Amino acid sequence: MRSADLRRSGLRAKGVGAVLLVVFAILTVRAAHLTVIDGRGEARGSSQTLTVLRVPGARGAVTDRHGAELAITIDAPSIYAVPQQIEDPRATARALGKALGRSPAALRARLEKSSPFVYVARWVTPSQAKRIDALALAGVGLVQEPRRTYPHKELAGPLIGFANIDGRGARAIEQMEDPWLAGHAQRVGVERDARRRLLPHEGFDPRRSVGGDVALTLDAPLQAEAEAALAEVVGQTGARGGVVVVIEPRTGDLLALAEAPGFDPNEFRTTPYPATASGAFLAAPEPGSTLKPVVVAAGLQTGAIEESQQFDCEEGFFRVPGKTIRDVKPHGLLDPAGILRVSSNIGASKIGFVVGARSHHEMLRAFGFGERSGSGFPDESAGLLRSWRRWRKVDHANVAFGQGINATVVQMASAMATFATGGLRRAPRLVSARRPPGGDWVPTAPAEERRVLQPEVAATVLSMLEGVVGSEGTGRRAGLAGVRVAGKTGTAQKLVDGRYSDSAYRAWFIGAAPADDPRFAIAVMIDEPRGKVHGGGSVAAPLFARVATAVLARSGVMTEPEFGLSKLARVDLPRPRKTAPRKPASAKPRARPVARAESPARKVAPPNVSAPPRAAARVATAKRRPPPELVRLGDRVLLPNFLGLTRGQVQTLTRSAVFRIQLVGQGLAVEQFPAPGTIVAGASAVHVRFEEGS
Incomplete structure (x- = not known):
């Protein structure tokens, strides 16, 4: 009996063991099915991993020289799908199309692809993402991806460029600094939850892999003022566009680069690619008479000419083989200074002939013409400078006054900076510092x-x-009250169908100030100003003065243009006003140190200048008066009249203002810049000067 029980017990044990083996085998096969058949790429040890996403890394920030953020990265939802997990592509496409406002047919074509993973829509709005999540569509998921955004929209757009939808720099600084800015892409496993929705593995952080930061040499508030002034001139003259470049001569730092038309990098997907190019670096027009200082410098440097040497300017007509060279006005004997002052083509040509083609060409090369500036800007043009061996006499004459040679606006600003530094040339510098993730800034x-x-x-x-x-x-319209200015005008005829046009011009001005100790060099080019007023002295020179005023104000020198932009419609050039006489060459510029608060890095926001600053306001004798009210226009302020107020009254009035106030002196306010009535916002600086006993 005992033996029979043992036999029956053994049989039962064997039966249980067999059942357990069968169950284990079924579970093993099922696990293999989930892992191998349903697996789409790398599994993270989970049987629910369906596919693997490649998510771009977050790009580092681009800031101006003060830390104002010009390009940042935010998280944005994107919709993706695993086609093999979608049971009814038609119904899913209809639901997605309704939620996203897109064509169901196009979406269905995506969902029916044989690939293991497809994007349905990138960078959707939060409300769209919420609608998609509520639908709980099988095989459809949401993932947070890095998205590049540009907080100040068009500000310096052509200089900053943009990063494409895959997080790669595609233009300008974004492209130039891409190896530093770009984060490393992450591979993220995708799981399916109980409702069959697709979800990234828990713990995924799109900002885990971020790139380094880049600080530009750009001064964002100055950039905003330059853009506003340029837009005003382009609008007044009906021009096709224009460029303003501001360089600090001693360092080569590019402080501002304004272009019109510009573009908003946030809208790169709907902006034609050619429209995103920087005309300051990529376009190389003929510089016209702004090139004449180089031939004079070549003559003096080689000893071919003397400062007092006289040249016969032939009363405005000079015949060379193949061409008659003309001046706008007839002139007789002129020395080099006179040739530059009246901008004589004939005089410049004759200096070029005395210098010789080879020496002239070598000087142009030394200034950087015919080669890239050395800034590192992507796709920068070298301009065009043909070999001196190919110059006929007429070619040499043309080059002397800026025809038959092409230069970028950056090259012309750099050339002016070379004169401003006592003959030393530096390549423009665009990046002032870089910072690795979690590290410190390295200049x-x-x-x-x-x-x-x-x-x-x-x-x-x-x-x-x-x-x-x-x-x-x-160039007298480039004059600044109380500040010595050096500069050169240019009016370059445009080539149309292989011929120089009599109706299409580029207006140029290059200059530096203060002339006895230059702090900046500026190049201005206006493309095709319309109407009778199209010359560099009439169109570009006043714009130089406007931008130069803003540059000097930021360094503590208060001045104003001797001629305003509002008079651009006048054909004649009025003489400087007697109310603000220019000082003799030996006089020092009227420098007024301005107390300026130090701004912490990454905290200063560039201004949102909705109306360009006007010339400074002054009173001959200030009288004490009650303070006015501060008129607010949303996030902007209508600048009141501070003249006649005490320092304390101005401080009280502006305590809660959005702009920065810079006060100089004691007593009553006798001068302010910008003028009363200007609309200011952001980090715009307002300067007020006080005098005792007024």
Whole structure:
């Protein structure tokens, strides 16, 4: 009996063991089915992993020189699908189309692809993402991806460029600094929840892999003011567009680069790619008469000419083989300073002939013409400078006054900076510092200096260029009250169908100030101003003065243009006003130190200048008066009249203002910039000067 029980017990044990083996085998096969058949890529040890996403890394920030953020990365929802998990592509496409406002047919084509993973829509709005999540569609999921955004929209758009939808730099700084800015892509497993929705593995963080930050040399508030001034001139003259470039000569730092038309990098997907190019770096028009200082410098440097040497300008007509060279007005004997002052084509040509083609060409090369500036900007144009061996006499004459040679606006600003530094040339610097993720800022070094001119030659030419901005010069509308300015005008005929047009021009001005200790160099180019007023002295020079006023104000020198932009419609060039006489060449600029609060890095926001600043307001004798009210226009302020107020009254009035107030002196306010009635916002600076006993 006992033996039979043992046999029956053994049989039962064997039966249970067999059943357990069968169950284990079924579970093993099922696990293999889930892992191998349903698996789409790398599993993370989970039987629910269906596919693997490749999510771009978050890009680092781009800031201006003060830390104002110009390009940042935010998280944005994107919709994706695993086609093999979708049972009814038609119904799913209809539901997605209704929620997203897109064509169901196009969406269905995506859902029926044989690939293991497809994007349905990238960077959808939060409300769209919420609707999709509520639908709980099988085989459809949401993932947070890095999205590049540009908080200040069009501000410096052509300089900053944009990053494409896959997080790669595609233009300008974004492209140039892509190896530093780009984060590393992450591979993320996708799971299916109980409702058959697709979800990234728990713990996925789109910002886990972020790139480094880049600080530009750009001054965002100055950039905003330059853009506003340029837009005003382009609008007044009906021009096709224009460019303003501001460089700090001693360092080569690019402080502002304004272009019209610009573009909003946030809208890169709907903006034609050619429209996103930087005309300052990529376009190379003929510079016209702004090139004449180079031929004069070549003559003085080589000893081919003397400062006092006289050249016969032939009363406006000079015949060379193949061409008659003309001047706008007839002139007889002129020295080099006079040739620059009245912008004589004939005089410049004759200096070029005395210098010789080879020496002239070598000087142009030394200034950087015919080669890229060295800034590193992507796809930068080198311009065009043909070999001197190919110059006929007429070609040499043309090059002397800026025809038959092409240069970018950046090259022209750099050339002016070379005169401003005593003959030393630096490549423009665009990036001031870089910061690795979680690290500290590491400054970049300015480019090495290269001597182009002897200091005395550079000083002589700069002094001659002061005469251009004097009362008898073509550039007198670039004048600034109480500040010495050196500069050169240019009016370049455009080539139309292979011929120089009599109706299409580019207006140029290059200049530096203060002339005895230049703090900046500016190049201005206006493309095809319409109407009778199209010359560099009439159109570009006043714009230079406007931008120069803003630059000087930021360094503590308060001045104003001697001519406003509102008079651009006038054909004649009025003489400088007697109310603000220019000082003699030996006088020092009227420098007024301004107390400015230090701004913490990454906290200063660039301004939102909705109306460009006007010339400074002044009173001859200030009288005490009650303070006005501060008129607010949303996030902007209508600037009140501070003249006649005490320092304390101005401080009280502006305590809660959005702009920065800079007060100089004691007593009553006798001068303010911008003028009363200007609309200001953001980090715009307002300067007020006080005097005792007024």
